[in-house]
Amino acid sequence: MFFVSDIMEKVPDSYKSPLQEMVYESLTxxxxxxxRVTxxxxxxxxxxxxxxxxxxMKMVxxxxxxxSKKTKFYLFITTADKPFKSKDFSNALDISRVSFAPAELMESILGVKIGAATVFGVLIDKENLVQVVFDRDVLLEEWYGCSDGTTTGYMKVKTxxxxxxxxxxxxxxPTEIGI
Structure with missing residues (x-):
């Protein structure tokens, strides 16, 4: 069975990454x-x-x-149940086709590894390389569920x-699209 801790409302006693520390400092x-849970x-x-x-709540x-040149980056936040279709995303923003950024770029730009992508990663993006794009359906939800920058810490916050x-x-x- 997958372990999920009891719900907590305080910051962690220690941090697993610089981003995780930045997340809780910013929220505070x-x-x-x-x-949050671990x-x-x-x-x-x-x-x-x-x-x-x-x-x-529902995790995003x-x-x-x-x-393709890895010069433009988009942090796309959508609902968990929607399959990602590059063509629809690109058409909605009127941009050329996109693909998943390589793991090493995710780590250098957002400070996270695969599985821990989070809106909070923009705290690392001081140069504004990343455009945040929300699926309209996410914005309809009262609660926003996401990683705290780790693959073992998750939280809910008002969207x-x-x-x-x-x-x-x-x-x-952010930019909002409906796809």
């Missing part, structure tokens, strides 16, 4: 409340089913995409606080 500074390592959206049940799917408060603070104004 912005006075954004959250509920888990076994969660890599797939199937692993997130247990987390969703415990936190009573967060993808780092790039153009409107992520979009309006956190992303403004991180200087990444």
């Amino acid at each position: 500074k912005l006075q954004i409340s959250f509920k 888990t076994d390592e969660a890599i797939s959206m199937e692993d997130c089913t247990w987390i969703n049940q415990k936190l009573d 799917k967060t993808l780092l995409l790039c153009n 409107k606080l992520i979009v309006n408060n956190f992303l403004t603070y991180a200087k990444h104004i």
